[in-house]
Amino acid sequence: GAGVSQSPRYKVAKRGQDVALRCDPISGHVSLFWYQQALGQGPEFLTYFQNEAQLDKSGLPSDRFFAERPEGSVSTLKIQRTQQEDSAVYLCATSGIYNSPLHFGNGTRLTVT
Amino acid sequence: GQNIDQPTEMTATEGAIVQINCTYQTSGFNGLFWYQQHAGEAPTFLSYNVLDGLEEKGRFSSFLSRSKGYSYLLLKELQMKDSASYLCAVRDNAGNMLTFGGGTRLMVKP
Numbered sequence: 001g002a003g004v005s006q007s008p009r010y011k012v013a014k015r016g017q018d019v020a021l022r023c024d025p026i027s028g029h030v031s032l033f034w035y036q037q038a039l040g041q042g043p044e045f046l047t048y049f050q051n052e053a054q055l056d057k058s059g060l061p062s063d064r065f066f067a068e069r070p071e072g073s074v075s076t077l078k079i080q081r082t083q084q085e086d087s088a089v090y091l092c093a094t095s096g097i098y099n100s101p102l103h104f105g106n107g108t109r110l111t112v113t
Numbered sequence: 114g115q116n117i118d119q120p121t122e123m124t125a126t127e128g129a130i131v132q133i134n135c136t137y138q139t140s141g142f143n144g145l146f147w148y149q150q151h152a153g154e155a156p157t158f159l160s161y162n163v164l165d166g167l168e169e170k171g172r173f174s175s176f177l178s179r180s181k182g183y184s185y186l187l188l189k190e191l192q193m194k195d196s197a198s199y200l201c202a203v204r205d206n207a208g209n210m211l212t213f214g215g216g217t218r219l220m221v222k223p
Contacts, residue, residue: 041215107155
């Protein structure tokens, strides 16, 4: 596709369940970022990949959060034992050459009940 | 660390001009971005400044002063569809990660 694609668009999970959020980047985009956006707030950085290498995971809020990008293309953000405070929109963004703008997907809205 | 401040909300009238300010204190700087985000949608890229001065792109312009840690986004001839959140973001020295401000929600009234 032409843009960054995220699935599912909406996810409702019971507290304690595990969830997996998928991001399909723009073809050829080397850099991939995950952000968390609470209602009415700006996106908060979670983690960054360059190809398959996870270069920065300093924003992951706890060890319940895990991200991977095994072949340097599709990425998955996994949240184990979800808690209510995990409820947010999870945005994936990718970029091509150095210093180019980030292109965002529409996000996955996660609601933990 | 990074600290980026912008007003939470602004209101303006259709056809008018509005200026959204952004101040930042960051440990590294490699460019400032403005994004527009409509409710429930992805942020979309508006403008990029890495050198001091004004960048103009149609009805939207963005200004940067690196010495003052200050930027603004200027929207002219406001339209109802410009009602959205406007996000200011700073890129770090490594040229990768963007750190975002909290966003300014702009409401355009008839």
